[in-house]
Amino acid sequence: MVSRVAVDKSTRTAQNGTATRHGGTLPSTDQRARTVVDRVRPVVDQGHRPAKAAVGQRLNVEADAFVDGHDLVACELRFRHAAGTKWTVIPMHELSDDRWGAQWLVESTGWYRFAVRAAVDPFATWRRDLQARLGALQDVTVELAVGAALLNDSASRAKRQPGHELRQVANLLVEGARGLETPIADLNPAWQGTSLGQLLFSTEFGNLVASLIDPATMTSSPTYQVFADIPLARCSAWYELFPRSAATNPKRHGTFSDMRRRLGEIERMGFDILYLPPIHPIGRTGRKGPDGTPHGAESDPGSPWAIGAAEGGHVAIHPELGSVHDFDQLVTEAAEHHMAIAIDLAFQASPDHPWVKEHPSWFKHRPDGTIRYAENPPKKYEDIYPLDFESEDWQSLWEELLDVVFFWIDHGVRVFRVDNPHTKPFAFWEWLIGSVRQRFPEVIFLAEAFTRPQVMKELAKRGFTQSYTYFTWRTSKWDLETYMRELTESDMADYFRPNFWPNTPDILSEELQHGGRAAFVSRLILAATLSPNYGIYGPAFELQEHVPRSAGSEEYRRSEKYELRSWDLAKPDSLADLVTIVNQIRRAHPALQHMEGLHFHRAENDRVIAYSRRWVPPTRGASGDDDRIVVIVNLDHAHEQSAFVDLDLGALGLDPTGPYVMHDLLTGAKYQWQGWRNFVILNPEQSAHVFAVSQFQDGQVSG
């Protein structure tokens, strides 16, 4: 078995070859490995980093495999879980022009290894040529002897029983008198009614001989890695909530006990992950006032991201929220409600953080001896000291931060939303996430990096499970389609798992500020159906909080980042019921739980977007088992829009001639459609359809 890289090396360097009379060297590698294996995917950073997968996902592996000349190639995928020892080997099939594919269903969390191997298949080649010769009525006596030699050679690598049979078939081939029509039941009773020729040209016999190809003739790709996350990493609905605003009494600081009373309602809305902004003691020095004004009053609660005070730092709980024990209880009760608690990893300190005194070397100092606070010149954030990841003492800092993560893992946390990871070195995250994963492969890290594309991609490559995206600012049809194509069709699909948020405490988008209820509805449906991972910052979202701090700002007015808020959850125009329905649809439809299977359909109106998701079950029966969702959204929040929608029925796996049923899961209405062209009207009151699609059969709706 010769890897491509090994071949390259030996032909480029002089060390291993045979010296020639020309002063050069001949390749030392086995010339029988003539096949090239190349452009394997999924591969991230040439294999230095793992591709991402998740349990329950079918992983598509593809590779180029080809050889000089006209010989046929056999190509196989080999994979194994790192904890296992045995490789699973499955044949790959040619997709087109020397491109091969295979897929496997990911069944365990953790590291997988895989490689693609290919070789000339001499028997398949011989069989193809024999057929051409027979078709031209050529004398094939000598060719049958060639075939017999190939079978005897294969037999030499076979176990006793198949080896014996191959030799018997070889013998029949050279007994020319009997011919290819000879019945061969005497060789093996299973071959009753089969002739020698039928056996030779059967798929099964071809596969048997192919499985005995001489390993010395095989070319293997390098071995690549895939990291398989838990299913929650692949599909999750997040709800972000400030615990301090969770009290029913609007004047009181919310507590973890208040949070526990909210769990039932959040579970009912259908969320999987309840994410809490930082829960640690908040610094007093430089504390911000309402709307982020400098010099807050003693009574202002301050920003939870200004972490650390006399009461403690990253492993302490803000006293007004409760104790560590209260937190443990919240985690436990959330689990009983089938939800995971996510906490915020904001690796920075307030000037009052214990680290400032205990480890001054972990911070950057200015020539006047002061510690450098956070700045984005000319903006100043005097309540926050960034950590210096490059200080002389970086190793002790990095280990402390890993300790923080393990502390919360010990308290049952398995999901971390990471604040501004793009302002810390990539190598730090790769090390931290890798270290956690060695012991806890089920842990999920969500990267809150709203920055340049390369930086966001690099963080995902270095290990982040999920990533915030540009979804918030992709509002036109062209923007949405282009972005989705990048996420699903470029190599990002191999390592970047998007998480779509219509809003966050930092981002009240212009669209939500001005689009009214219709904007909230359409952004919710887009987020929840374009990406298996999505989240909302509530109750600001359901209650359609939409006033910015100032014109042109994306900050909320009276932001919860700087003050306690009290929310009237019973407001009649709350979107909580719609959120509930949308999450129910997501849970009922595997098509919405996988990134694969997205397809955009043509709508003859730039303000109407139409797309579908299709899920083919792993053990596929009739195509009636496929799960198909078609979503059509009005992107105009102020006006009715109509469009002819041209459904690509082939992409949906629907019979293009028969009728099919469009079941609107938001309203319950059912429509019978036929053909690819249909007319849709949407208005700001009903700004989206989410259809389950099934073939109409004999008066019955299937699927």
Add this chain to the structure above:
Amino acid sequence: MVSRVAVDKSTRTAQNGTATRHGGTLPSTDQRARTVVDRVRPVVDQGHRPAKAAVGQRLNVEADAFVDGHDLVACELRFRHAAGTKWTVIPMHELSDDRWGAQWLVESTGWYRFAVRAAVDPFATWRRDLQARLGALQDVTVELAVGAALLNDSASRAKRQPGHELRQVANLLVEGARGLETPIADLNPAWQGTSLGQLLFSTEFGNLVASLIDPATMTSSPTYQVFADIPLARCSAWYELFPRSAATNPKRHGTFSDMRRRLGEIERMGFDILYLPPIHPIGRTGRKGPDGTPHGAESDPGSPWAIGAAEGGHVAIHPELGSVHDFDQLVTEAAEHHMAIAIDLAFQASPDHPWVKEHPSWFKHRPDGTIRYAENPPKKYEDIYPLDFESEDWQSLWEELLDVVFFWIDHGVRVFRVDNPHTKPFAFWEWLIGSVRQRFPEVIFLAEAFTRPQVMKELAKRGFTQSYTYFTWRTSKWDLETYMRELTESDMADYFRPNFWPNTPDILSEELQHGGRAAFVSRLILAATLSPNYGIYGPAFELQEHVPRSAGSEEYRRSEKYELRSWDLAKPDSLADLVTIVNQIRRAHPALQHMEGLHFHRAENDRVIAYSRRWVPPTRGASGDDDRIVVIVNLDHAHEQSAFVDLDLGALGLDPTGPYVMHDLLTGAKYQWQGWRNFVILNPEQSAHVFAVSQFQDGQVSG
């Protein structure tokens, strides 16, 4: 200096790191190298194989370079010729979103090495922030001290003179009293009239400090390779001619002496390379008759590709062509006519080749003891024995074949057209071409592989200088544009140098069979202006030979492959004059001599194709120095076609408001155009325009 790969390794393996209390390891690499360098191009097979360039070409290098956070990055390209020892270092500029670019003019044949290095630029970052602080009227006293520390740090890595100056500037910064307006001529008389602030923010000072960035903070890409060919590899016009048909007496076998008499005329037509099909003794066993019929007569000349007879093999000359001495004379005289002689490397043997007796092990044997002749079942080629590159005796075969190449190099040949390279192992070609290049970097190998895309690409990656293409079969506008985009915009541009042939002795395309003179004209102009390398098989081309052996066949009737032909070069409808003009245009216009600079323009008619090539001189003056060619071709050989052509004036570098001159180089006519939309009519009698374009200025045509 830390390469990305090295960082990866250390963070993935436990060998080199520091053990931590968590049982993991901390990265051992220097944390100060935070920058990522990635996606460098041109890079072939992840750097295992060289990218292609040619002397006179500007090589564009691009890379991603970025870092976490908000620091500014400096990025540089380092390159050197393998024969040199000193690296040339040039700064790269940011193209967009963390993508950087630089170019260098390739000046010598042979191997180049290059790498991209990047690092945080602390001074540039500090300067950017200082500007923001000054703009907000903040007190910058402490920040100036930070800047002074940065300059003193840079000074510690500087030579004496700049180091001294940097320290003086640093001193001025901490002498806060003097301020940024301080005149600084007392530091350096060259700074007369400059203030401290002006110096700090000047490009030159920024570049000086950037050149002193701490090497320990730099990240380098791996070192990649480029092979630079001679200019002829980049731009060449080939003429293929059967020497045996070169006699003026139609009954006589042509000779090298006859060929020598043709040299003047071929030079006048403007060709650079005169390519001869195999010139070796031709086998008698299985010799083909006219039109490739089996069992040729004793008097038939046989196919020149059935190489080898009693008179010798691959290092012998067919006796009727002349002697090796005659060949040497032909090569010498061709050089005097500014043409290179290309010979054919067809590595196969007739049954009469001396190798068959001397080295029977170099051939495949069948079980009946016979040698396997060439087949494409059910087709048989009894006059040809393929060589067995995988025999036990492969090493002696490979060396013999390399000897063949060196034999002809010794006889002055520097250009080889390689017959069917795709039926020999890739590793063989990599070794053979690599071995030749070590001693003769100027040698050109043209791969005649008409096969699957991956195989053609792989041969180019393994070393072939130029490659035959699918051009012959790309006839519609969509096909031509799509194929050109693949060749020029995909990674093929880095290693695959196309050579466009409208016809070959093996391929009389359907278009030429049925399209009449207009088809020949348009295919000539497309080939010669879409690709800097092109060729024709003549005189069949100029004389518009167009009758196939049989309907549906691409073989010529009365093919020169099997018989002597006599050509009436004086025929009045010969295209020789047009060929001459086209080659003159190519020689006069650098835009046609480089693959870069191709741009398609919209023509509102599917039968009319419009494209331009633009060449910007290496030392660019006004854009009036640019060379610009616009080609418009009627793809309909039977009817007149007209179209509005929308010229992308931006791509051409033309003033979109001013008039410009379109000088038709085929007819000499000049037109004044204005604006992007113009109307064109082409008919089968005049099926193409080849315009030189220049801005119209003050009543004068520039450029």
